[in-house]
Amino acid sequence: MAARLPSWAWVTGLTAGATAAVVALAVQADHGPHPTAAVAAGPSPSASARAHGSAAPHSPSAPALPDASGAGRRIVYSLGEKRVWLVDATGRATRTFTVWPGTVNPQPGRYSVTLRRQSLKGSDGVEIEHIMYFTKADGVNIAFSNALDGSSPPPAHGQKLGGIRLHKQDGAALWAFGDTDTTVAVVR
Incomplete structure (x- = not known):
């Protein structure tokens, strides 16, 4: 008569076998063919950037960094262009994107990020995140932020609002770029 294996032995054996199968499939997938993007199949980079509200600074459609925006690593916000540039320590713009300004604008000048909040309800009642x-x-x-659901801000209807809203992906990029004390240069 054969001895019965306890249930824990069966579970352990099945788990080990399943883990080995997953590892073997992962190794096969890593050594297999990898898809590549077709350069001519999609829209041009500038059309794609405009559709998503962002543009790489090297894109022909991306406006140049304003001359009077200072030097060094900084966030540049243009009131007239309703646009932000993220500028690295060498003075090169690494990303630029459009924004929806609030109804109250800051004066042109140099500021620093004073406070960062992950999320809260904005003064317009919209859940926002990446507040700087x-x-x-x-x-x-006055703060940069993006709506949690990625929506654009509703009309202000006479409210005094200082939130500068960003597209969701741009809000995440700004959040990753700007810590407390990061310089914010506001230009006309």
Whole structure:
């Protein structure tokens, strides 16, 4: 008569076998063919960037970094262009994107990020994330943020709002770029 194996032995054996199968499949997949992007199949980089609200600085459609924006690593916000540039320590713009300004604008000048909050409800009632405060104007806090659901801000209807809203992917990029004390250069 054969001896019965305890249930834990069966479970251990099946788990080990399943793990080995997954590892073998992963190794095969890693050595197999990898898809590549077709350069001519999609829209041009500038069309794709405009559709998503972002543009790489080397794209022909991306506006140049404003001359009077300072030097060194910084966030540049143009009031007139409704645009932000992320500038590395060498002075090169690594990313630029359009924004939706609030109804209260900061004065042109140099500021620093003073406070970062992961998420909260904005003064317009929208759930926002990646909030980076850098000044106050007309009694209103001025900060970059993006809507949690990725939507654009609703009309203000006479409210005094200092939130500068970004597209969701741009909000994440700004959040990763700017720590407390990062310089924010506001230009006309």
